[in-house]
Amino acid sequence: MIGRRSFLVTTLMALGFAFLYIPILSMIVYSFNESRLVTVWAGFSTKWYVELFQNEQIINAAKLSLRIAAINATGAVILGTLAGFALSRFRRFKGRTLMTGMTTAPLVMPEVITGLSLLLLFVAMEHALGWPAGRGVTTITIAHITFSMAYVTVVIQSRLSTLDESLEEAAMDLGARPWKVFVVITLPIIFPAILAGWLLAFTLSWDDLVITSFVSGPGSSTLPLVIFSKVRLGVSPDINALATIMVTLVAIGIFAAGFYMQRQEKRRERDVQAALAANQ
Amino acid sequence: MNRGVRAERAPPVLLAELLSWIRAFGPYRWASNRFKDWGVGGRTAVIGLPYLWLVLFFLIPFIIVLKISVSDIRLGMPPYEPLLHWVEHQVVTLKVNFQNYAFLFEDPLYRNAYLNSILTAAISTLLCLLLGYPMAYGIARTSPSWRNLLLMLVMLPFWTSFLLRVYAWIGILKNNGLINNTLMAMGIIDEPIVMLQTDFAVYIGIVYSYLPFMVLPLYANLEKMDLTLLEAAADLGCGPVKAFLTITLPLSVPGIIAGSMLVFIPAVGEFVIPALLGGPDSLMIGRVLWEEFFHNRDWPVASAVAIAMLVLLVGPIMWLQYVQARQGGAGGAHR
Amino acid sequence: MANPRPENKLEPWKDPAAVPYIRIEKVTKKFGDFVAVDDVSLKIYQGEIFCLLGASGCGKTTLLRMLAGFEEPTSGNIWIDGADMAGIPPYKRPVNMMFQSYALFPHMSVEQNVAFGLKQDKLPRGEITDRVNAILELVKMTQFAGRKPHQLSGGQRQRVALARSLVKQPKLLLLDEPLGALDKKLREHTQFELVNIQEKLGVTFVVVTHDQEEAMTLASRIGVMNHGEIVQVGTPGDIYEYPISRFVADFVGSVNMFEGSLIEDEPDYVRVASKELGGNFYVNHGVSAPPDATVWVALRPEKIVISRDPPEGDDHDNRVRGVVKEIAYLGDVSVYLVKLESGRMVRITRPNMRRQSAAFDRITWDEDVWLSWDGSSPVVVTQ
Numbered sequence: 001m002i003g004r005r006s007f008l009v010t011t012l013m014a015l016g017f018a019f020l021y022i023p024i025l026s027m028i029v030y031s032f033n034e035s036r037l038v039t040v041w042a043g044f045s046t047k048w049y050v051e052l053f054q055n056e057q058i059i060n061a062a063k064l065s066l067r068i069a070a071i072n073a074t075g076a077v078i079l080g081t082l083a084g085f086a087l088s089r090f091r092r093f094k095g096r097t098l099m100t101g102m103t104t105a106p107l108v109m110p111e112v113i114t115g116l117s118l119l120l121l122f123v124a125m126e127h128a129l130g131w132p133a134g135r136g137v138t139t140i141t142i143a144h145i146t147f148s149m150a151y152v153t154v155v156i157q158s159r160l161s162t163l164d165e166s167l168e169e170a171a172m173d174l175g176a177r178p179w180k181v182f183v184v185i186t187l188p189i190i191f192p193a194i195l196a197g198w199l200l201a202f203t204l205s206w207d208d209l210v211i212t213s214f215v216s217g218p219g220s221s222t223l224p225l226v227i228f229s230k231v232r233l234g235v236s237p238d239i240n241a242l243a244t245i246m247v248t249l250v251a252i253g254i255f256a257a258g259f260y261m262q263r264q265e266k267r268r269e270r271d272v273q274a275a276l277a278a279n280q
Numbered sequence: 281m282n283r284g285v286r287a288e289r290a291p292p293v294l295l296a297e298l299l300s301w302i303r304a305f306g307p308y309r310w311a312s313n314r315f316k317d318w319g320v321g322g323r324t325a326v327i328g329l330p331y332l333w334l335v336l337f338f339l340i341p342f343i344i345v346l347k348i349s350v351s352d353i354r355l356g357m358p359p360y361e362p363l364l365h366w367v368e369h370q371v372v373t374l375k376v377n378f379q380n381y382a383f384l385f386e387d388p389l390y391r392n393a394y395l396n397s398i399l400t401a402a403i404s405t406l407l408c409l410l411l412g413y414p415m416a417y418g419i420a421r422t423s424p425s426w427r428n429l430l431l432m433l434v435m436l437p438f439w440t441s442f443l444l445r446v447y448a449w450i451g452i453l454k455n456n457g458l459i460n461n462t463l464m465a466m467g468i469i470d471e472p473i474v475m476l477q478t479d480f481a482v483y484i485g486i487v488y489s490y491l492p493f494m495v496l497p498l499y500a501n502l503e504k505m506d507l508t509l510l511e512a513a514a515d516l517g518c519g520p521v522k523a524f525l526t527i528t529l530p531l532s533v534p535g536i537i538a539g540s541m542l543v544f545i546p547a548v549g550e551f552v553i554p555a556l557l558g559g560p561d562s563l564m565i566g567r568v569l570w571e572e573f574f575h576n577r578d579w580p581v582a583s584a585v586a587i588a589m590l591v592l593l594v595g596p597i598m599w600l601q602y603v604q605a606r607q608g609g610a611g612g613a614h615r
Numbered sequence: 616m617a618n619p620r621p622e623n624k625l626e627p628w629k630d631p632a633a634v635p636y637i638r639i640e641k642v643t644k645k646f647g648d649f650v651a652v653d654d655v656s657l658k659i660y661q662g663e664i665f666c667l668l669g670a671s672g673c674g675k676t677t678l679l680r681m682l683a684g685f686e687e688p689t690s691g692n693i694w695i696d697g698a699d700m701a702g703i704p705p706y707k708r709p710v711n712m713m714f715q716s717y718a719l720f721p722h723m724s725v726e727q728n729v730a731f732g733l734k735q736d737k738l739p740r741g742e743i744t745d746r747v748n749a750i751l752e753l754v755k756m757t758q759f760a761g762r763k764p765h766q767l768s769g770g771q772r773q774r775v776a777l778a779r780s781l782v783k784q785p786k787l788l789l790l791d792e793p794l795g796a797l798d799k800k801l802r803e804h805t806q807f808e809l810v811n812i813q814e815k816l817g818v819t820f821v822v823v824t825h826d827q828e829e830a831m832t833l834a835s836r837i838g839v840m841n842h843g844e845i846v847q848v849g850t851p852g853d854i855y856e857y858p859i860s861r862f863v864a865d866f867v868g869s870v871n872m873f874e875g876s877l878i879e880d881e882p883d884y885v886r887v888a889s890k891e892l893g894g895n896f897y898v899n900h901g902v903s904a905p906p907d908a909t910v911w912v913a914l915r916p917e918k919i920v921i922s923r924d925p926p927e928g929d930d931h932d933n934r935v936r937g938v939v940k941e942i943a944y945l946g947d948v949s950v951y952l953v954k955l956e957s958g959r960m961v962r963i964t965r966p967n968m969r970r971q972s973a974a975f976d977r978i979t980w981d982e983d984v985w986l987s988w989d990g991s992s993p994v995v996v997t998q
Contacts, residue, residue, distance in 0.1 A: 006520070013418030016411050020437055020491060023448035026458055030451060040456060083330035093327055101601075102334040108542065108597055110549020112566045113586045116573065117341030120583070124344055146337040149330065169685055170718035172705045174783070175735030179322055188722045207441045210551050210566075214573075224443050231447045231556065235454070243444040250439045258432050271766040 024247055031240035048241040055238060058226055065223040068137060069205040072144040076201035077194060079145065080152025085182070087153065088160040089168075106150035115214030118143045122215060135217030143215045144208060148201035155200065159193035160186075349380055349583035380584035390568065390585065394592065397565040400479065401547035404486035405540050408494045411487060412539065416498035417528075420505075431499070438492040446485055446556050453481050453557070477559035485553035490546070494539040501535025502528070534603055541600035545593055565589055626850075627660040628836065634697075636661040636819055637682070637787065642691030644677050651677040653843035654691075661786070664813055664820040666830040668867075669840035675823045678840075679789050682821060683712045695787060706735070711785040715792045717776040719764040725775050726751070726760040732783045750782045753812065770801050777809075781816065790822045794829050806832045827867050831855070839863050855915075860998045864913040871914045871961050876907055885995060886932065887912055893957040897932035899990035904997045911996050916964040918992035921951055921978060926987035934987040937961065939980055951978070953986060961986060 031049070035042030052058065083103055087096070106114060122132055122139050132138050167189070171181040187194070209224040216225065230236050384390045419430045437445060452458040453475040460472040475481055505528065513523040551566035558564070565585065572582040627633040635658035644652040652674040659665045667675040680686045681693060684705035693700045696709060711732070719728050726747055733743045751757045754774040764772055773796070780788055793809065794802045810833060813820055824830050830837050831851045838848045839862075847854060847863045858864035861872060875889030875896065887896040887910060896912050904910055920926065926934055940960070941952035944967075951963045963986065978984060 009414055009418045009421070012411075012414035016415040016418075016491075017433060019411065019488070020434070023445060023452060023488065024437065024440070026452055027444070027448045037456070040461070079330045079333055082326050083334075086327040086330070090323065090327065093323075095331065098339075099327070099331055099334070102338050103330075104601060105597070106338070108545040108593075108600065110546055110551075110566060110589065110593075112549050112551050112569045113345075113590060114338075114341075116569065116582060116586050117345045118337065120344045120348060120579070121337065121341040142337060146333070149333070153330075164716060164718065166714045166716050166718040167720060169683075169705070170712070170714055170779075171720070171731065172685075173683060173710075173712045174732030174779070175706045176731070177706055180735075185720060189720075203439055207443065209443055224441070227441075227443055227447070228552075231443075231450065235447075235451050239444070239447065240451075243441070243448070246444065247440050251436060254432055254436055254439065258428065262428070268765060271763075275766050275768045275771070 024243075027240050028244045028247065031237065031244045033237065033240075036237060048237040049245075052238045052241045052245075057221075058223070058238070058242065061221050061223040061226040064137070064220065065206050068141050068144065068222065069202045071141050072148055072205040073198045073202040075141070075145040076148040076152050077198045080149040080197055080201070081156050081194060083149065083153040084156025084160060085186075088157045089165075103150050103153045106147040107154065111147075111208075111210035112214075114147055115143070115211040118146070118211065119214040135215050136220040139215045139217070140212055140220060140222065143211050144201075144205040147211065148204045151200050151204060152197035155193055155197045156190065159190050163189060345583045345586055348580055349587050350378060351580050380580050381588070383581060384584055384588055389563075390565075393563045393565045393568045394588070396563060397548045398592070400482055400562070400564060401486070401544050401550075404483050404490075404547055405494075405544045407483060408487045408490055408543050409536065409540060412491055412494035413498060413532075413536075415491075416495045416502055416535075419495075419499055420502035434492055434495050442489060443552060446489060446553055449481065449485055449488065449557060450476065453484070476557065479558070479562045481557040481559075482554055482562050482564075485557045486543070486547050486550065489553065490543040493542040497538035497542065498532065498535040501532050501538075505531055534606070537603050538600065541596055541603075545596050545600070548593060549589055627663075628658070633660060635659060636663075636696060637821070638692075638694040639678075639682075640692045640694075642678070642681065642688045642693060644674075644681060644686060645689045650843050652681070652688075655843070655845050657838060657845065657848070659819065659821065661819050662817055663835045664810065664822060664833050666822045666824060666834035666837045667840055668824060668827060668830040668837050670825055670866075673840040674843040675840050676791060679712075679791060679821065679823045682787075683710055683789055684708050709785060710787045710789060711780040711783055712789040713776050713780045713791065713793055715795060717764075717772050717796075719772055719775060719779075721764050724761050724763055725756060725767070728764070728775060729779045729782050732779065736783070746782055750778045753781075754778045769796055770805070773797065773805070777812075781812070781818070784816075785818065787819045787821065790820060792824055792826075793822060794824070794826070802829070809833060831867075839866060841866075857994060858913060858996060860996055861911055861913070864994070864996060869916055869962060871916065871919075873912045873914070873959075874909065875912055876909055877902070877904060880904070880906060884990070887995065891955075891957055891959045892935055893955055893959075894935050895932040896993050896995075897930070897990050898993045898995055900995075902995045902997065904995075908997065913994045913996055914988060914992060916950070916962045918988050919961070919963045920987050921953070921963050921965060922985050922987070923978065923982065925985050933990060933993075934985060936983065936985055939978060939982050939984055942978075942980060953984060 032044050032046065033041055034045040034047070083099070086093075087100060087103065090096075118139075119135070122135060126132060126134070132142075163186070167185060168181050171185045172178065176184065207224060208222075209228055212222050212225060213228075216222065227239060227242070230239060415434070419427055419434070422430060450457070454460070455472040455474065455476070457476070459475065460469075463469045464472065509527055509531075510523050513527055514520075518526070548564075549566045549569075550564060551570055554562055554564040554567050555570075558567075569582050569585045569589070572578050572585060637657070637659040639655055639657040639659075642652060642655050643650065655674075655678060657665075667678060669675045677686060681688055682695070682700075684700065684703060684707075687702070700708060720731065723731070729747045729750060730743050733746060738746075748757070751760060754777055756771065756774050756778060759767060759771060759775075764775070767775065773793070777793075794805055797805060806829065809820075820833075822830070822833055834851055836848060836850055837854050839846050839854060841862055847859050849857070854863060854867055858867070864870045864872065873887075873889045873891045873896070875887040875892070877885055878888045878895070879886035880902065882901045884897065884899050885902050887898065888894075889896060889912065892912075898912070902910065935955055937953040937955045939951055940954045941950075943950040946967070948964045948966050951965065953961045953963060955961060
């Protein structure tokens with residue numbers, strides 16, 4: 001009985017989950033509301049979805065966000081993996097504390113500060129070097145990579161810290177040079193973490209509002225910017241439709257991933273059991 | 281079943297062969313030898329690349345913010361005076377203007393905004409803790425087969441758009457929103473309760489958006505706890521509530537600190553939530569910065585606001601890093 | 616003295632002209648202020664199984680890692696096969712290591728794991744296949760060639776790790792606690808297998824372990840380490856029967872240690888008076904110590920005879936009376952704890968050479984007994 005949940009805890013937990021999901025569910029329900037007054041139910045309708053797909057502004061913004069998010073995720077993963085590897089495998093190097101600070105600060109720094117500082121940088125650079133010329137896709141991408149690489153670094157660092165160093169040492173002992181060890185041994189083993197980092201960076205970029213507002217320019221409206229300008233004026237049913245689509249996609253993705261991981265786990269369990277049974 | 285060894289080709293072989301081809305390539309060898317001469321090796325490249333990026337796009341921007349916060353506003357682009365002035369005879373004068381900071385101290389708008397931000401963030405963090413702790417505890421004490429599912433359910437909102445989730449609350453809290461409509465339909469109230477555009481809405485918004493950040497570190501801490509400690513306590517005559525207060529709770533303090541800091545620090549500088557859910561009197565510093573920047577076009581003051589915010593948060597940030605470093609060190613492998 | 620392994624006549628450490636394969640000279644390793652290895656010098660010869668034996672934290676693993684190239688000595692030199700290893704990284708050394716955790720690459724099959732080292736040397740594919748097949752046969756893992764590590768049991772993984780480290784035919788193999796993860800039966804079996812493989816291949820082994828039984832079984836020579844220093848180097852027999860300090864005597868096997876003072880010191884015998892014993896020791900070998908020095912006498916439990924009747928002869932040395940306080944019956948031996956008049960407890964082990972029966976009158980608790988031993992049994996140590 002020790003360590004089981006009490007009734008009180010279970011109730012509180014259920015309340016917590018309800019709190020988390022009622023807003024999401026309400027958005028989904030209202031997306032099918034006939035009435036333009038989103039919260040006054042007037043009948044079932046899918047017309048807002050139709051309107052959504054005809055809204056060019058939103059569609060273009062979504063495409064732009066997708067592009068930026070993909071480039072950002074790839075860049076963040078490359079830089080974040082290198083940084084995570086450096087921080088977890090190289091004990092002492094000059095400037096290590098500074099690097100640790102720089103890779104963890106973006107995680108907690110309020111976005112207004114990072115957004116402001118990056119914009120000021122871009123303005124100063126344009127003033128002095130002529131590049132980047134105006135704010136747009138390039139500046140947005142650079143800004144996104146800068147803050148999402150911090151998240152990737154944390155993910156990779158934590159994965160590497162649980163990775164047995166003797167695997168890499170064994171590879172070196174058998175004659176492989178450090179770079180080879182990284183590519184042939186380390187990377188394949190931490191690949192799931194790299195994938196998780198990519199997805200995390202993608203989501204952060206796709207969803208970012210504040211930093212993007214600072215560093216974007218005319219003609220580079222990402223999806224969050226468009227959504228924000230709409231919802232400042234109040235509720236809007238096509239936004240509900242958009243929200244429903246996004247939630248559904250994410251839910252499918254997460255459950256698919258979870259399901260896949262469960263299956264892997266079960267298979268491993270079976271293999272280990274088989275090995276123990278046929279013990280020699 | 282007697283299977284002999286089959287010489288299989290593992291995927292990495294292709295990459296390794298590509299690498300060896302590159303290594304034999306003339307210009308590559310020349311470049312790599314030159315690098316070796318300069319003492320630059322593979323290690324330097326691994327550290328150097330991200331380091332350079334961060335210095336350029338993270339550190340230098342901060343220095344620029346600092347510099348602009350002590351300069352004057354000016355019309356045109358860029359809307360601030362340069363700091364250094366070349367005068368005749370190549371003499372450099374440094375025009376440092378702390379007026380902007382003085383402005384912050386004197387004007388009650390900013391003082392109130394800072395205090396309000398900290399207060400709001402603190403209250404929200406506390407509420408988040410009160411809601412998040414039972415959730416984390418409940419998940420940690422569920423049977424392992426359900427735990428992953430519950431964790432996924434906690435994480436799922438995090439992966440859907442932050443903006444949209446805050447937006448969802450507009451539809452719930454407004455005067456003809458979900459709550460008011462339900463209460464009026466049930467006859468409990470006649471007039472709608474004003475919930476939107478209040479501090480209350482901001483608290484809910486922050487708690488809602490940052491709940492996963494509170495639950496996960498708490499869960500990580502509680503899950504690692506050794507349950508035999510509770511068994512020992514029971515064996516020695518301690519009831520479950522007392523055991524929780526004297527054993528579980530103290531041991532979970534690092535998780536509490538981590539979760540609280542992960543909520544508090546970004547919440548202080550929040551912009552979206554006060555902008556969408558808050559009213560004109562729930563002014564938070566993130567909004568102030570935004571308005572100074574975009575509406576007043578006063579970059580130096582905006583920069584000063586940012587630096588002051590940073591100074592305020594340095595304490596909590598370092599506390600968080602300290603707690604995390606201690607946790608990380610304790611779990612390291614030893615030889 | 617009978618040589619326990621008659622076919623192993625090689626004792627190169629006794630030959631002054633022999634050239635050591637590994638020379639460790641005044642090697643020290645510091646981590647900050649902590650001295651892990653303190654001024655260690657060793658000569659290890661080709662074909663040996665050399666065991667570094669000591670408790671955790673004594674520096675043996677650090678020393679091994681310096682041989683492998685994962686740590687560099689703070690001061691001192693290491694030569695392997697005549698070449699100075701300073702600054703040479705692990706992937707360039709003619710040395711292979713078998714890790715305590717086995718370190719098998721989880722994403723590769725058994726044969727890919729074993730072939731890894733050969734691939735780094737860029738050998739032709741046919742040769743790699745042949746050598747991998749041969750080594751898998753040697754460790755009897757041919758039928759598991761396609762499996763991944765998590766599909767193997769602990770003993771199987773250990774054999775794969777061994778195969779992987781031997782396939783490159785290194786002249787020197789380092790083993791870090793090779794038998795630690797195995798259960799008792801498997802450990803015994805593997806101990807003998809390791810020795811056989813080593814003799815067959817002629818590889819020099821350096822083994823690190825904290826388990827003295829492992830060291831005694833495997834080693835041609837043992838180096839006992841304590842707090843970063845080598846305290847004694849010798850064959851298992853030397854270490855056990857001729858310890859040079861109390862630490863070594865106590866560390867390997869169990870021992871009864873008595874403090875005493877030299878009352879007679881001759882080249883071929885000494886007499887030690889001991890209050891703890893309540894009598895004298897007569898030891899039939901000489902000892903170099905100043906007169907009236909405090910010495911310790913180490914007496915192994917299996918060398919003491921326990922009996923009801925007084926021993927023969929009218930010697931007053933090497934005998935004492937006591938009362939049996941504890942008996943532990945272990946099946947093959949019985950352990951007796953006997954309390955002497957001086958209050959000291961003495962440990963005696965006696966093989967149960969006859970099965971129990973009512974007719975066999977065993978010594979039991981609270982009996983008065985005589986303990987005796989002959990002059991060759993005690994060892995006098997001066998430190």
